[in-house]
Amino acid sequence: MTLEPEEITKEQGVVLGEFRFSFQGHSDANSTDFEIYRLIAEQLYEVDEDVIGTEDSIRNISENRLRDFYQTHYTPNRIEIFIAGDVDAASTIEEISELFHTWTTKDKDAPTQKVSPLSRGETSIVRVNDVSFPSTTLLFDLGANPMETATDFENFAAASILSNAISTRLNDRARDLNAPVQSTHAQLIQWFERMVLSIQVSYETPNQQEAMLFLGEELATLRDQGLSTPEIEAQTSDFLKLESTFADNYTARNYAEDHVFFRMIGRQTLSPETYKSLSTVFVNRADKAWFNKELKSLLTTKNVQSLVALEHHIYPTEQVKQEQLAFVADMQKAFKQTGNVLVLPDVVSDFPMPDKNGEILAIQDLDANTTKWQLSNGVTIYLRHMPNSGDSVHVYAGSKGGLAALPASLRPAALLMPGAYSESGLGGFSFNDYNRLMVRENAYLEPMVWEHLHGFYGSSTKASLPLVLASMYQGFQHATLDEEMFERHKTQFIKNKRQYLDSVDGKALMAVSNEIYDENSVRYTLTPEDYEKVSANDVRMAYNNLMRTNRGLVYVIAGDIPVDEFKPLARTYLAGMTFNDLPTESLYAVKLEPKKDELTIAFGPAGNNVELVTMFARDAEKKTTKDYFLADIAGRILTSRLTEQVRETGSLDYSPYSFVMWPEGADTQQLLIVMSSSVIKRKEARAALDEIADSIGHGATPEEFSSTSKQLSHALQDGLSQPQEQARMMFNYVLADADPLAVVNPDRVINTLTQEDIDEYLKAFTSKSATRIDVTNLPSGN
Known part of the structure; x- marks a missing residue:
């Protein structure tokens, strides 16, 4: 990489757009899950900053610092290449050797990052965004799992099955008791080279203590009384199905993606056949007594940490912290008590069948x-x-x-x-x-x-x-x-x-x-x-x-x-x-009746992020088979223009995008163009968005039409072998009276599309009968 100064400057703007997207313009930022991952990362890697850095660190990084980082870490001794497909191994390795043999390592060695266990017995108190309910989460550090041996796989399988069993039990009990909780679940987090079990309950603030006591009491019951036979059989059966389906539908793409992902988290990748075989052996050998012993061991470990997430408007003052620590102490006290004996069903009867047949x-x-x-x-x-x-x-x-x-x-x-x-x-x-x-x-x-x-x-x-x-x-x-x-x-x-x-x-x-x-x-x-x-x-x-x-x-x-x-x-x-x-109706009215064609609101998150949207709407006739493909291609063409002009050239946004919204049966189809920018570049961003919007009336270039048609064809290939995707798409197509075989052989339709088709489709959004609405969402500060 040449790391030219002007390219670095452009990319700084893009990363600043990502920063705004992640922390000021996106509902996932500062969610409870986000805070859990942040907490795990901070403790395992002993850092107290977000991976993306700060605005100042992004703006002020020097060319020399970036070049030094690149030369230190992007070296041949740290590279792994994964190739999956119908290729000849010997000739492929020969080709790789020829291409890469001149790449020599530098004298410097990149530092190896030390990974630490989670802090034990500690309680963290954070605020979450305004979309999240307050919650309490227990994090159990289950240790590193390199997935190198059969024992490693058994540890993963047991943790996966038990986390799902805990989640199901907590949900069942919350419903049975009408407990004052919004939601409760357990999940296994495989990340940062370790396995961490997360058990969470969310609630409204006035119900916090009662909800936390519910969690403590139910986990005590699980620890002392264990799971019933039907509970274990249900989860082991589900696990076997998951691993079997995974193995039976394993593609070259899955193989390559799994290798990359598992290497990132410090795990080996097992073959699908190995997964299936180990799953069967494990489930056949592990019985109710074994699972309940593992469950008790898990719930009596001291490697547990609490994370209390407060409502966004409650600040963790010292008084609030002490109150929260008292709630945690009460929950722990409830957990230390002997768990209740539950009467659980040993069998589930057969489901009723229809009482008459047809022809x-x-x-x-x-x-x-x-x-x-x-x-x-x-x-x-x-x-x-x-x-x-x-x-x-x-x-x-x-x-x-x-x-x-x-x-x-x-x-x-x-x-x-x-x-x-x-x-x-x-x-x-x-x-x-x-x-x-x-x-x-x-x-x-x-x-x-x-x-x-x-x-x-x-x-x-x-x-x-x-x-x-x-x-x-x-x-x-x-x-x-x-x-x-x-x-x-x-x-x-x-x-x-x-x-x-x-x-x-x-x-x-x-x-x-x-x-x-x-x-x-x-x-x-x-x-x-x-x-x-x-x-x-x-x-x-x-x-x-x-x-x-x-x-x-x-x-x-x-x-x-x-x-x-x-x-x-x-x-x-x-x-x-x-x-x-009742006969089906051909079209239903969306009833688009804008009061203004330019709308400015101020409901965005506090910060430096401005959301910009331009929407074109036009009347739609009955949706045809061709329309499915043209709508997708139109969105791809405009997203490509946005990427080139807004991201790569203008450095204004991280991920601008465009798409067509046209449900089956609707009398209106809408084309949306979406981007964001910093407040100080709001005018530049709107000008860039207007330029893209104005270009719609000119149709597509032959190069755009050719490349996006090929992209769509490629994107649909994976779905041809996936039963869920085939069923979903065919369901949508037949409800619109479109050709169901277009799902089976999309290229047959794509190859019939012409330059005139896509030009006519795009230009119709800017016709005199179409509607255009521009929306600007400013930061509100609330």
Whole structure:
């Protein structure tokens, strides 16, 4: 690298943009997770500064200092090259040797950084951003894990399984006890060459002591009474599925990325076959007694540290610190008491099956591995047979509709609906029992109520696919709402919504969306007061309007499921459903009604960061297959222009980007260009953004069109072998009446696109009938 002075100056501007993005313009900055990683890094590496440095350190770094760092650390003796793919090893090594043999090492050796363990028994008190609830986190240092031996793998496997088991137990107990917590979870952090277990509970400030006592008491119960057989079987089964799926779907890209990542954290990379083999041996050998012994050992270790995160407006004065230390002492006292004996279920009954079947009217071959089915009740199925997908199966089921299909008065109820019905349980099972069953059977179900569609997403092994289909059947046909659970979920939902809308991000969203959309628009931001008005009957009405009504219900299934194997499943779980039929609507109104074409607000975080957005909106007809590709290419072309002009040439921003927002069925499509800048360069940044915006009307250059088309083709290649991605994309395409085979063979469509297509697509955003809105979000200082 030549490290030319003018290039260094440009890159300083880019890194300053990253600094603003990370610490002044992004909601993740100073989140609880951010503070956890910062704390671990500070202690393991014995530093007390952020990795990115300070504004002064970025501005004032000298050319000589940068060159000295480069020459010290970027040396051949520190380089590893990872290549994965269908290559000949001998000739590749010969080529590398030829290219790199002249690179000689310098006399200086880069220093080796000492890694220290976490501080034991200490308590850290920090403030977090306004999006985060206050919380208490326990960090358990599990030591270094180089992953060099079978024992290392067993330690990792045990820690992974136990962290998930702890997380599930805490969530179950919080729900059973109606504990005053916002959320609770455990996770295994593999970073900085060590494994660290994080156990966290978040809460509202008035409930802090009660929530922390809940955590102490429940961990004491886990330590003294252990996990039940179903809990352990569910987590070990889930772990086996994860490792098996990982091995069965391992690609050359996975191999290269894993090598790079694991080398960064000081671990060896095992082959996927080794992962699978070691997982099976471990799970077959480790029994309930072994896991509970490991759990007790983990929870009695002294290598534990507490991190208390305060609300953003509470400053850690000495008085506050003493109060927090007293709360921690009370939690530790509760933990030292003998844990309660719990009555836990030893078995989970089978899930109820549909009571009647239906018929398959027709099966049409779309290509060698894709079929379209029509059932007697009007349901359509697309089955994507993927022999390379291993044991995993992915299912999307639903139809057009979503919030846009409901009157504005029912939209708050529809957003409360998924959580309220989930909390109420399914198929006669309580939420906890149903969740235990799904984990045990390696199955997953998630309800979807989006702007433009509604339904379910599910994943499973081939053996547990009937459970997922039966769950969807119950979800569409027979879900019941428990009013007590509804009220509990509603309270929690409103707390989370209010927390977000009171944050700078939430205030900015509300200010912009409510300025440019009509109050009856599906995108108008709802307030906590809107949700307060929702009754249980409103939620039932939303459920009947969406889940119990057929607006063109489609199932898309991707996995190694041949047609003949799926026939009995289709008759049993899909064809027997009955609905209130309603024809699909071609388009729904976004109701874009801007009050101004230039909007300046002041809801950004305090600091030096200004957010700039230019939005073009135009009427949209029915979305076609070509439109999916043209919208993606348009976003790539403008992002490329932003990168070149705003980042590389102007040094104004770290990560400017552009994208098209056009949900299936919407009557409006919007092109957004987004960037940020420092306050002092706000005019330069707006001028640069205007230049990009003005260039849209000229269309694309042949070079831009050619390169971005190739980028899109390359980006879609990985998804061709991934069953979830195939199911997701095909689901979206068929809901828009687009060609499902474009998902299977995207190049067939990309190759038909012309320069005229992309020029016409871009220019339409600047036509006389289109709308342009410029938004500037200044720092508020609040």
